[in-house]
Every structure is written in C-alpha cells, then in structure tokens.
Amino acid sequence: MQGGLKLKVIELCDFVAGPYCGKLLADFGADVIKIEKPGRGDDARHIGPFRDDQPNPEASGTFLYLNTGKRSVTLDIETEDGRAVLRELLRDADVLIEDRMPGELAGLGLGYEDLQALNPGLIVTSITPFGQVGPYRDYKARHLNLYHASGQGYLLPMWAINLDVPPCQGPGYLGLYDGGMAGATATLAALFWRDNGGSGQHIDVSIQHAMMALERSQLRRYVDDGVSPNRTGKGRLLESLVECKDGEFAVVILSSQQQWEGLWRAMGRPEWGIKPPFDTQKGRSDNYAELRKRLNDWSRTVTQNELFHRIQTEGSAAAPILTAEGVFKSEQFRSRNHFVTIDHPVAGPLEYVDQPTRLPNADLPAKRPAPLLGQHTAEVLGGLPGYDRDRLQRLARNGVI
Amino acid sequence: MQDALKGIRVVDFGHVLAGPYCTMQLASLGAEVIKVETRARPDEQRAHRGDGTHANLEANSNFFECNLGKLSCSINLTTDEGRALAKRLVATADIVLENMRPGVMTKLGLDYDELVKVKPDLIMLSLSGFGGTGPWRRYAAYNPCFTSVGGVSHLTGYTEKKPNTMTNSGGDARAGTAAVFAAMIALRFRQQTGRGQYIDSSSCEVINSMIGDQMMDYAMNRRSPRRHGNSDAAMAPHNVYRCAGADEWISIAVGSDAEWQGLVRALGSPDWALAPEYATAEGRWTHRDRLDQSIAAWSADKSYYDAMRLLQAEGVPATPSFKAEDLFNDPHVLARGAVQEVDHPVLGRRKTITPPYRLSRTPARIRRTAPQLGGDNDHVFKTLLGMGDAEIARLEDAKVIY
Numbered sequence: 001m002q003g004g005l006k007l008k009v010i011e012l013c014d015f016v017a018g019p020y021c022g023k024l025l026a027d028f029g030a031d032v033i034k035i036e037k038p039g040r041g042d043d044a045r046h047i048g049p050f051r052d053d054q055p056n057p058e059a060s061g062t063f064l065y066l067n068t069g070k071r072s073v074t075l076d077i078e079t080e081d082g083r084a085v086l087r088e089l090l091r092d093a094d095v096l097i098e099d100r101m102p103g104e105l106a107g108l109g110l111g112y113e114d115l116q117a118l119n120p121g122l123i124v125t126s127i128t129p130f131g132q133v134g135p136y137r138d139y140k141a142r143h144l145n146l147y148h149a150s151g152q153g154y155l156l157p158m159w160a161i162n163l164d165v166p167p168c169q170g171p172g173y174l175g176l177y178d179g180g181m182a183g184a185t186a187t188l189a190a191l192f193w194r195d196n197g198g199s200g201q202h203i204d205v206s207i208q209h210a211m212m213a214l215e216r217s218q219l220r221r222y223v224d225d226g227v228s229p230n231r232t233g234k235g236r237l238l239e240s241l242v243e244c245k246d247g248e249f250a251v252v253i254l255s256s257q258q259q260w261e262g263l264w265r266a267m268g269r270p271e272w273g274i275k276p277p278f279d280t281q282k283g284r285s286d287n288y289a290e291l292r293k294r295l296n297d298w299s300r301t302v303t304q305n306e307l308f309h310r311i312q313t314e315g316s317a318a319a320p321i322l323t324a325e326g327v328f329k330s331e332q333f334r335s336r337n338h339f340v341t342i343d344h345p346v347a348g349p350l351e352y353v354d355q356p357t358r359l360p361n362a363d364l365p366a367k368r369p370a371p372l373l374g375q376h377t378a379e380v381l382g383g384l385p386g387y388d389r390d391r392l393q394r395l396a397r398n399g400v401i
Numbered sequence: 402m403q404d405a406l407k408g409i410r411v412v413d414f415g416h417v418l419a420g421p422y423c424t425m426q427l428a429s430l431g432a433e434v435i436k437v438e439t440r441a442r443p444d445e446q447r448a449h450r451g452d453g454t455h456a457n458l459e460a461n462s463n464f465f466e467c468n469l470g471k472l473s474c475s476i477n478l479t480t481d482e483g484r485a486l487a488k489r490l491v492a493t494a495d496i497v498l499e500n501m502r503p504g505v506m507t508k509l510g511l512d513y514d515e516l517v518k519v520k521p522d523l524i525m526l527s528l529s530g531f532g533g534t535g536p537w538r539r540y541a542a543y544n545p546c547f548t549s550v551g552g553v554s555h556l557t558g559y560t561e562k563k564p565n566t567m568t569n570s571g572g573d574a575r576a577g578t579a580a581v582f583a584a585m586i587a588l589r590f591r592q593q594t595g596r597g598q599y600i601d602s603s604s605c606e607v608i609n610s611m612i613g614d615q616m617m618d619y620a621m622n623r624r625s626p627r628r629h630g631n632s633d634a635a636m637a638p639h640n641v642y643r644c645a646g647a648d649e650w651i652s653i654a655v656g657s658d659a660e661w662q663g664l665v666r667a668l669g670s671p672d673w674a675l676a677p678e679y680a681t682a683e684g685r686w687t688h689r690d691r692l693d694q695s696i697a698a699w700s701a702d703k704s705y706y707d708a709m710r711l712l713q714a715e716g717v718p719a720t721p722s723f724k725a726e727d728l729f730n731d732p733h734v735l736a737r738g739a740v741q742e743v744d745h746p747v748l749g750r751r752k753t754i755t756p757p758y759r760l761s762r763t764p765a766r767i768r769r770t771a772p773q774l775g776g777d778n779d780h781v782f783k784t785l786l787g788m789g790d791a792e793i794a795r796l797e798d799a800k801v802i803y
Contacts, residue, residue, distance in 0.1 A: 061617025171556030222725035
C-alpha cells in the first residue's frame with residue numbers, strides 16, 4: 001500500500017458537485033466508494049461528451065473525469081435492505097459525502113443524528129444548491145440557476161455593450177465545481193480537527209453561498225456605494241481583448257502605467273502612445289474606445305503567439321485566449337505535466353487533466369480510471385461482516401444491488 | 402466554540418488577491434494568520450484604486466474583503482535584518498504562503514529550500530499565474546491571463562460574440578480557494594506522515610482543472626468545445642427571461658418531463674404549451690427559440706421574485722439573476738447567515754459575505770476585521786518572538802520594522 005490519504009469515504013452523489021468533492025479526495029489516494037443507483041447509475045454517465053458522439057454510460061467524458069480513482073457499488077437505498085448495507089459501510093467510514101435534498105436522508109433514517117449514533121467519528125458533508133437551512137433549501141437549481149442565483153451570472157458577459165445583452169452563466173459546470181471544492185476543503189478541515197482530539201461533525205455546503213463568496217470583490221461594490229455592479233464594465237481601465245492576425249484572441253493588461261509601458265514597447269514604441277491623451281492612465285481610460293481601436297490595429301499585424309511573447313518579453317502581462325486544443329498543445333502545460341494518461345476498460349487510454357496540486361513529499365498511488373457501474377459491488381460488500389455470497393446473491397435478485 | 406485549525410499558524414507573504422484570498426479562508430477555519438507586509442512597498446490591494454495610487458492604505462474595501470480575520474506585522478524584506486526576522490517568524494509557523502512572481506522569494510533568500518532549514522516540516526504554497534517551472538515561469542499574469550490560458554475565457558459568453566475574461570471570481574478567487582484545499586490536504590498528509598510539502602500552484606492549471614470535463618471532448622474527439630451562453634446541449638427551456646423590473650431576469654432550466662409539466666402549470670396551462678411538439682424533451686429542444694419567446698412573454702409582467710416562487714412551487718428549477726443588492730438583502734441568504742456586518746476602523750461597519758461552509762462543531766467564521774498595516778506588531782514581535790522594546794525600537798528606526 002502506498003502513502004495516499006488513509007481515508008474511507010462513502011459518496012452518495014450525482015453529477016458534478018458532490019462527485020468533484022469525492023474526486024478531490026480519491027485523486028490523493030482516499031478509498032472513495034461511490035454508491036450508484038442500480039441500472040442507471042450517476043446522471044453524469046448520460047451526458048457525455050462521448051467518443052464520436054455515441055452515448056455509452058461507461059464512457060461519458062464528464063463521468064470519467066469526475067470519478068477517477070473511485071470504486072463503484074450499486075445499491076438501492078430506497079429499500080430497507082439497501083439501507084442496511086449502507087449503514088454497514090458507514091460503520092467504519094471516515095466521511096460520507098451526500099447531495100440529497102435537505103431532509104431526504106433523515107426521512108430514510110440516515111440523517112446526521114442517526115449516523116452519529118452509528119459512528120461518532122463520521123464526518124457527513126452535505127452539498128446542495130442552497131444548503132440545509134433557509135427558505136430556499138428545498139428549491140431546485142441546476143448549474144444555470146446557481147450561476148445566476150449567486151450573483152456571478154449577473155456580471156457576465158463582462159464588458160457587455162449594454163444591458164440588452166442578457167446576463168450569462170459561466171463555462172462548463174464551473175459553479176458546481178465550486179461547491180465540490182468548498183465541500184472537500186471543509187471535509188479536510190473537519191478531519192484534521194477530529195484526529196487532533198475532536199470528533200465527527202456535519203458540514204453544510206450551499207453552492208450558492210460558495211459561489212457568492214467567490215464573487216465578493218465585485219459584490220462589495222454595492223456595499224461601497226449602494227449601486228449593484230453590472231456586466232457593462234467595472235468602471236475602470238483594466239484590460240482589453242484584442243484580435244490577432246491569425247484570427248485568435250488575446251488579452252492585454254492596462255491596469256497601470258508600468259503595464260502600459262511594456263505593452264507600448266512591444267508595439268514598437270508608437271508615437272501616439274507617449275502623447276496626450278494616451279500618455280497617462282486617466283487619458284487612456286477617458287479614451288478607452290479609441291485606445292482599443294488602436295490596440296487592435298496593432299494586434300491584427302501579429303499572431304497570437306507573437307503578441308504574447310513580445311509583451312511578456314517587455315515585462316508586461318498578456319495572455320492568449322486558449323481553446324481546449326490550445327491548452328493541450330501548450331508548452332507550458334506540457335512541461336509541468338498538467339495531463340495524465342489513464343487507461344479505462346471501455347474508453348481506452350485518454351489524456352486527462354491531472355490534479356493541479358502536486359505533493360512532492362507524498363508517495364501517491366498511480367492514477368486509476370473511473371469505475372464501471374457496480375464494478376466493485378462484490379469486492380466491497382463481500383468484505384462486510386455477515387454479507388456472504390448467498391446473501392449478496394439474494395440482494396442482487398431483489399434488485400437491491 | 403472550537404476551531405478546526407486551532408494551533409495552526411500561517412505566515413502570509415501574499416498580496417493582491419489570490420494569495421490573500423487563500424489565507425483569509427484558513428483564518429476563517431481557525432488558523433492564526435500573520436500577514437507580513439511593509440509600507441516600503443505596500444500590498445497593491447491596499448494602495449491601488451481606480452486609475453491611480455491611493456494615499457490611505459487603510460481605506461480599500463477590496464483589501465478588507467480579502468484579508469478578514471488576519472493579523473498584520475510590518476517587516477521590510479528588502480533589508481537583511483528584515484529577512485532574518487521573517488525567517489524567525491516562519492520557524493514558528495506551520496504554513497507559509499506567497500504569490501510573488503516566481504524567483505522573487507529565492508532572491509530574498511526566503512524560498513522553500515531556505516525556509517525548510519528553520520522549519521523542517523513546513524508546508525509552503527507558492528501561487529503564480531503560470532507556475533514556478535516551465536518556459537513561461539518568468540511571465541507576468543493577472544486574473545484575465547489565468548482565465549484566458551486556463552481555457553475558461555474561450556468558453557464564457559455567447560456563441561456569436563467574443564470570448565470573455567470573466568470577473569476576478571474567475572481566476573483569482575478560484576486560485577485562492579484551490580490553495581486552501583491544497584493547504585488542507587498537505588496538512589492532512591503532515592498529520593498522517595509528519596512530512597511537510599512545497600506546493601507550486603499555477604492559477605491557469607487550477608482553473609483549467611475546473612473545466613476538466615470540457616477538456617474531455619478534445620481528449621476523445623480532438624474537438625474544442627465552444628461557448629454557448631445560457632443554453633444547454635439537451636435541455637430546453639434553458640435560458641434567462643426578462644422580467645418586469647429594471648434589468649430583472651429569471652433563469653429557468655427544465656431537465657425532465659415532470660419539470661416541463663410543472664412549468665406549464667406555473668404558467669396557467671396556456672394553449673400554446675399544449676402543442677404536441679413540446680411534449681418531448683427533443684421537441685422542446687428543437688423548438689427552443691419559439692418556446693423561449695412564449696416564456697419571455699409570460700415573464701415580462703412579473704417580478705423575478707414572483708416568477709421564481711411560481712415556478713419553484715411547481716418543482717421547476719428557476720432563480721433570478723441576482724444583483725448584489727438582492728443578495729445582501731435576500732431572505733434566504735440572510736437566514737443562512739451568509740451575510741454579516743463587520744466593523745472596520747476606517748471603512749466603518751459594513752456588510753460582507755461569510756465563509757460558505759457551516760461546520761456543526763467547528764464553525765468557520767469571521768473572527769476579526771481586516772488588519773491595519775503593522776497593527777499586530779506588538780503581538781508578533783513581543784509575544785510570539787519574545788523581542789525586547791529596545792530591539793524593536795532600533796529596528797523601527799532602521800526601517801526594518803516598517
């Protein structure tokens with residue numbers, strides 16, 4: 001056994017937020033046992049992306065990415081027999097991650113109080129759209145809704161030309177990842193305390209709250225001046241999107257005189273850049289539209305790559321807007337081993353984005369693929385006291401596992 | 402009340418946003434966070450405002466937002482004695498965080514190789530835009546650079562419009578939040594093995610790992626996904642709709658037949674909704690433009706709160722696109738305790754957002770306001786390091802404690 005996290009985690013979660021929390025522990029070696037509905041499994045198995053767009057619940061890209069290193073057990077916890085198995089699994093577990101609607105598990109006799117009596121050291125981490133308390137706790141929300149409910153969506157797309165451009169959600173399932181990240185962080189804090197003389201406890205994560213906390217720098221502007229910031233701009237000179245000769249986009253930074261000077265040198269020291277009104281932050285800010293036009297006149301004469309390296313060589317910040325292909329081909333990401341190839345029995349070997357947190361002083365096990373549906377049911381349940389082969393076969397016949 | 406990270410000390414060389422954002426959250430979990438800063442070169446977040454430098458280093462509300470719960474001591478790291486003093490402080494710490502440009506800590510003699518000599522099981526986090534190794538390691542990066550290189554800018558916004566670099570929640574805040582996770586996992590490993598860690602974190606990699614599912618399309622099909630606004634590849638209706646008030650929008654995401662039927666009931670079962678093409682998910686998606694128009698006609702004379710209540714009552718995922726003003730006054734946000742008032746000697750009493758996780762036995766909370774520059778010098782130099790008044794006075798005169 002290698003030196004990964006010595007933790008037994010039960011994950012009773014679907015889709016993105018809860019599974020990301022579980023992944024953050026599994027990728028560091030924790031034994032994460034994923035409980036899936038018999039037959040259908042995790043919802044993420046059904047959304048893709050799929051190779052050649054051919055649906056296959058064993059090979060959804062979203063599922064594969066979010067469930068690396070876990071074991072899968074199919075179990076129907078709507079049945080009493082299923083709940084008995086789950087209780088047995090939780091008896092010596094360190095963590096339960098769950099994403100059922102508030103009160104749902106308590107209704108099944110699996111609420112925090114029930115589980116605390118079973119295993120006082122257990123940490124139960126609940127990750128839901130609006131948390132366990134408050135008037136919206138039973139409200140349903142998907143990624144789109146949470147992006148908007150958190151205040152983040154109202155501010156996008158940033159630099160909208162006017163308020164007729166509707167507010168917009170963020171990319172992918174970013175907001176759901178925020179919920180998973182908050183859950184994993186709090187879970188580790190609770191584990192640290194438990195093993196430092198404390199006990200188990202219940203953690204309540206609201207994805208809305210987690211996303212709101214991330215937007216605090218913008219939201220506080222309402223506290224400053226009583227006006228809600230909106231998506232038409234932050235009211236000051238910060239940056240500009242520019243289009244390059246090759247049709248690609250890049251961003252240049254305009255936040256200080258120092259940044260400007262490096263950019264100006266990279267542009268070949270044009271005369272207009274040291275004359276009024278473009279010679280000061282204020283002048284450039286007051287003439288932002290014309291400034292952007294002049295920046296684009298220059299950027300269209302260089303490639304994205306040329307622009308990036310020229311400005312950076314002059315000591316100022318700039319960046320290429322990368323597509324997925326751009327990320328996969330980037331020399332910087334490559335040189336830092338941002339990707340890891342994982343072989344999966346159905347999807348085959350694929351390059352995955354690896355954990356960005358690398359621990360040089362930990363001896364972590366090699367990355368393992370996401371599980372097939374129920375792949376580890378016999379292995380995991382067979383190890384439980386009282387669950388011999390006959391009993392497991394009976395449960396399987398009754399559709400419990 | 403107990404604190405999860407009681408007894409953990411963090412020395413914080415962070416500045417601007419990502420670094421301070423991380424240590425603020427460690428403070429909320431109960432760590433003692435000591436910010437090391439100097440008026441010789443103040444944290445940009447204290448000094449910069451709008452289009453210039455601000456004279457008052459204690460009046461920036463964004464500094465307040467990212468430094469709640471910390472202590473501050475003033476040490477001028479450009480002096481030999483200042484660096485020695487910082488090292489003495491690190492020797493008493495569990496975690497060190499910095500987010501200077503890669504190479505700066507080495508130049509100061511405060512890189513991991515030096516600091517681990519005074520604290521063998523030290524956990525050190527270095528945050529930078531592109532990471533501390535690789536061909537771009539010397540390059541400068543701010544939030545829009547993280548989101549651009551991290552692949553999220555390309556995926557943000559409307560299909561027919563340009564990519565979008567997002568607000569600073571996009572890169573800075575997420576990089577800082579991922580660093581809290583990194584610190585916690587390193588602490589867990591230290592608890593398990595007794596060993597510290599050096600963590601070299603790239604904000605671009607962090608943000609890219611949070612769209613790892615989108616990256617799978619390239620891994621599988623050599624295809625780069627595109628931005629698609631509020632739409633979804635399979636669900637409809639899945640959009641925002643204008644409501645009655647000024648710039649009010651309701652977001653609706655219908656993902657099942659049951660939710661569709663709930664929406665029809667919430668709308669009062671209008672005739673158009675009974676059209677056979679809307680009976681299946683596929684049909685609704687195919688005719689989504691017409692469907693969007695009909696829903697927008699319904700929402701146009703309702704407040705977005707009313708639209709939310711009507712739809713949620715029928716089990717339909719629907720929320721307003723909340724503005725800052727809504728969130729600071731919303732009954733749910735307030736009932737959860739997500740907003741709290743905190744006093745500040747210069748900014749006064751003001752509302753802010755609390756830590757997002759509620760831990761039943763070790764509550765994460767805002768323990769104190771944001772520190773004034775050097776406001777905790779006595780505690781740090783006298784109590785923690787046992788220095789005498791004479792030595793402190795000498796170092797103040799020499800602008801080492803400055």
